[in-house]
Amino acid sequence: MDWKDLAGIVGKAAPIVGGILGGPAGxxxxxxxxxxxxxxxxxxxxxxxxLQDPEAAVKLKELEVNSKVQLQQLSVTAEQxxxxxxxxxxxxEAADRDSAxxxxxxxxxxxxxxxxxVLLTLGAGGIVWAILSGVAESLLRDTTASLTVGTxxxxxxxxxxxxLAFYFGTTGEAQRAGDEIRQFATSPxxxxxxxxTLAGK
Numbered sequence: 231m232d233w234k235d236l237a238g239i240v241g242k243a244a245p246i247v248g249g250i251l252g253g254p255a256g257x258x259x260x261x262x263x264x265x266x267x268x269x270x271x272x273x274x275x276x277x278x279x280x281l282q283d284p285e286a287a288v289k290l291k292e293l294e295v296n297s298k299v300q301l302q303q304l305s306v307t308a309e310q311x312x313x314x315x316x317x318x319x320x321x322x323e324a325a326d327r328d329s330a331x332x333x334x335x336x337x338x339x340x341x342x343x344x345x346x347x348v349l350l351t352l353g354a355g356g357i358v359w360a361i362l363s364g365v366a367e368s369l370l371r372d373t374t375a376s377l378t379v380g381t382x383x384x385x386x387x388x389x390x391x392x393x394l395a396f397y398f399g400t401t402g403e404a405q406r407a408g409d410e411i412r413q414f415a416t417s418p419x420x421x422x423x424x425x426x427t428l429a430g431k
Contacts, residue, residue, distance in 0.1 A: 231273040231274050231277060232256075232273055233251055233252070233256035233257060233259070233260045233273050234251070234252045234256060235273060235277075236248075236251060236260075236263075236273055236276060236277055236280075237249070237251045237252030237256075238252075239277070239280060240263060240280070240290055242287075243286070243287035243288075243290040243291055244290040244291050244293060244294035245294075246294050246298065246301060247259060247262075247263065247290060247293060247294045247301065250301055250304065250305045251263065253305060253308065253309070255304040255305045255307070255308035255309075258304045258308065259301060259304055259305075260273065260276065262293060262297060262300070262301070263276055263290065263293065264276050264279075266289045266290065266292070266293040267279040267280070267283060267286060267289055267290075343393075343396075346393060347393050347394075347397070350386070350389055350390040350393055351390065353386060353390075354386065354387060354390050357383055357386065357387075366379070
């Protein structure tokens with residue numbers, strides 16, 4: 231269990247605490263919640279205390295009222311830390327791409343990079359065609375096979391994204407979109423057909 235799992239339960243009694251508990255400051259706020267309930271600062275212990283203590287809702291509301299400023303400060307600090315970490319990661323990735331581009335500029339006769347780009351692009355087009363045309367329908371209907379295929383598709387498009395980023399750059403939003411696509415492709419059931427659909431055919 232994670233602190234985010236308790237956000238909804240805590241939020242019923244203390245909306246502000248619940249909202250912050252589900253964010254970057256979850257661990258810090260979880261410690262305050264645990265102290266208010268008189269239990270260990272772990273999600274499981276807090277969950278048990280909420281279920282067992284009939285006064286839990288009152289204690290959580292008191293925490294929200296008495297520690298409102300502290301809760302807001304924790305939330306702001308956690309968000310600032312998250313943004314700093316994201317900025318540092320993006321800067322490191324940008325520096326890495328810049329270094330690779332400078333190396334490529336010094337090798338004008340290099341054919342490996344363009345060849346890889348063409349192959350990945352053609353392969354991505356082939357994957358899309360196979361899915362939309364129905365050629366891969368039998369694979370996608372098989373639960374076991376679809377998991378393997380989904381993993382390979384996610385890997386292929388991730389590599390294509392990296393190659394395109396080398397030439398055209400990338401943004402944080404594009405990276406998050408790519409993560410969502412890979413999660414969709416590799417999550418069980420997202421590219422499969424329910425059994426009752428198969429039974430009707």
